[in-house]
Amino acid sequence: MTDPAGAATRHESFDAIEVIRAKRDGQRLSDEQIDWVVDAFTRGVVADEQMSALAMAILLNGMDRAEIARWTRAMIASGERMDFTGLRTADGRPLVTADKHSTGGVGDKITLPLAPLVASYGVAVPQLSGRGLGHTGGTLDKLEAIPGWRAELSGEQIMRQLSEVGAVVCAAGAGLAPADKRLYALRDVTGTVESIPLIASSIMSKKIAEGTRALVLDVKCGSGAFMKDEADARELARTMVEIGRDAGVDTTALLTDMSAPLGRAVGNALEVAEALEVLAGGGPPDVVELTVELARHMLAGAGVSDVDPAEHLADGRAMDVWRRMVAAQGGDPDAALPRARHTQTVTASHDGVLTGTDAMAVGLAAWRLGAGRARQGDPVQAAAGVELHIGLGEPVHAGDVLATLHTDEPERFDRARAALADAFVVQAPDLARDASLRARSVVLETVRPDVA
Structure with missing residues (x-):
């Protein structure tokens, strides 16, 4: 086979059209077809429009467990893999790794207290994270407020920090599952983002390539989550747990509620401040609950059981790791966080009890205030966001401040306030309902390998 210029090219085992037709007609793809199409796409042999067609066929006809596992394996094989098997502490003790992935939500700053908390028990946490897009904030954006x-x-710096500090939160390298990065860009513009096999393989290819021994997934559902429907979120959680188990990674998933924002702070510096409250032994109950529950599962996956992670929040040991982690990456853990130049408040119009706070509306308001970006590469305001003052089930009086809006650009207030027009639901008191709202757990269900 030759290209148009006459240069010799490699012989291809399949062609893209036959693979597209197979999935279009509802057939399962063979291991060889999957391996070839992902590799050929990475090499540029399969064109973007052909992979887009295949993605749509997968969205419409699905994949079985074996196909998803093989697709994930092919995505991993498209790039580098990290290896932590020889990781040791500075004094020579072997280190086991554990990682967490969240599907994203409003006010989700859990990585910030979680990574140092787990590391305070002697488990290494290599948390490779990303930046935000749209209404969900990115962990790197939050930390860059420091x-x-x-x-x-670099890879060497990651290994050294894990050895010396025990935790690192940093940007993922471009060499991990590069096929996924290209495919995600296509899915984003072709209406195929919602495909559960492609979502699951996208997340898990990167996480498995990161080389961790234990993985805990935080799969969110509700208005502020990517998966609005609980049944869809549960299917995604089970699919990812199966992929992890098939790849030899100890994987557990928590199904968590994102119908209301997580905590009281939405925005980069605001969320760092709230994470520091948790590390100091305080913070909103839902943020503490989820941090502790995820830590418990991560530690169990790494072989550390019969501990209460809340103890290391209370006694300062998690905070000690946080300070070392921030300093190791050039940050000043004692520096003041950025504060917005302008604020406005949103107040209640009547008495009652707060029975709902729309997570999507709050996330959209924070984005409009400057906390998020519309396109990759856009700048974000470190100090912009929404600060919530009243929790679900709590009494409200007319004129009470429900939220404070923060931004450096006051012209942004009107659109942010418009997003919040119907975000807060204040109803007449009901003792049973209000007590249930105050006692609600953010963790809805645990999906483990033995029940997947």
């Missing part, structure tokens, strides 16, 4: 903190680390 003066001097840097996200970009």
Whole structure:
């Protein structure tokens, strides 16, 4: 086979059209077809429009468990893999790794207290994270609100920080599952983002390539989550747990509620401040609950059981790791966080009890205030966001401040307020309902390998 210029090219085992037709007609793809099409797409042999067609066929006709596992394996094989098997502490003790992935939500700052908390028990946490897009914030954006903190680390720097500190939160390298990055860009513009096999393989290819021994997934559902429907979120959680188990990674998933924002702070510096409250032994109950529950599962996956992670929040040991982690990446853990130049408040119009706070509306308001970006690469305001003052089930009086809006650009207030027009539901008191709202658990269900 030759290209148009006459240069010799490699012989291809399949062609894209036959693979597209197979999935279009409802057939399962063979291991060889999957391996070839992902590799050929990475090499540029399969064109973007052909992979887009295949993605749509997968969206419409699905994949079985074996296909999803093989597709994930092919995505991993498209790039590099990290290896932590030889990781040791500075004094020579072997280190086991554990990782967490969240499907994203409003006010989700859990990685910030979670990574140092788990590391305080002697388990290494290599948390490779990303930046936000749209109404969901990115972990790197939050941490970049800390003066001097840097996200970009080399592989050698990651290994050294894990050995010396025990935790690292940094940007993922471009070499991990590069096929996924190209495919995701296509899915985003072709209406195929919602495909559960493609979502699951996208997340898990990167996480397995990161080389961790234990993985805990935080799969969110509700208005502020990517998966609005609980049944869809449960299917995604089970699919990812199966992929992890098939790849030899100890994988557990928590199904968590994102119908209301997580905690009281939505926005980069605001969320760092709230994470520091949790690390100091305080913070909103839902943020503490989820941090502790995820830590418990991560530690169990790494072989550390019969501990209460809340103890290391209370006694300061998690905070000690946080300070070392931030300093190791150039940040000043004692520096003041950025504060917005302008604020406005949103007040209640009548008495009652707060029975609902729409997570999507709050996330959209924070985005409009400057906390998020519309396109990859757009700048974000470190200090912008929404600060919530009243929790679900709590009494409200006319004129009470429900939220404070923060931004450096006051012209943004009107559109942010419009997003919040119907975000807060205040109803007449009902003792049973209000007590249930105050006692609600953010964790809806645990999906483990033995029940997947």
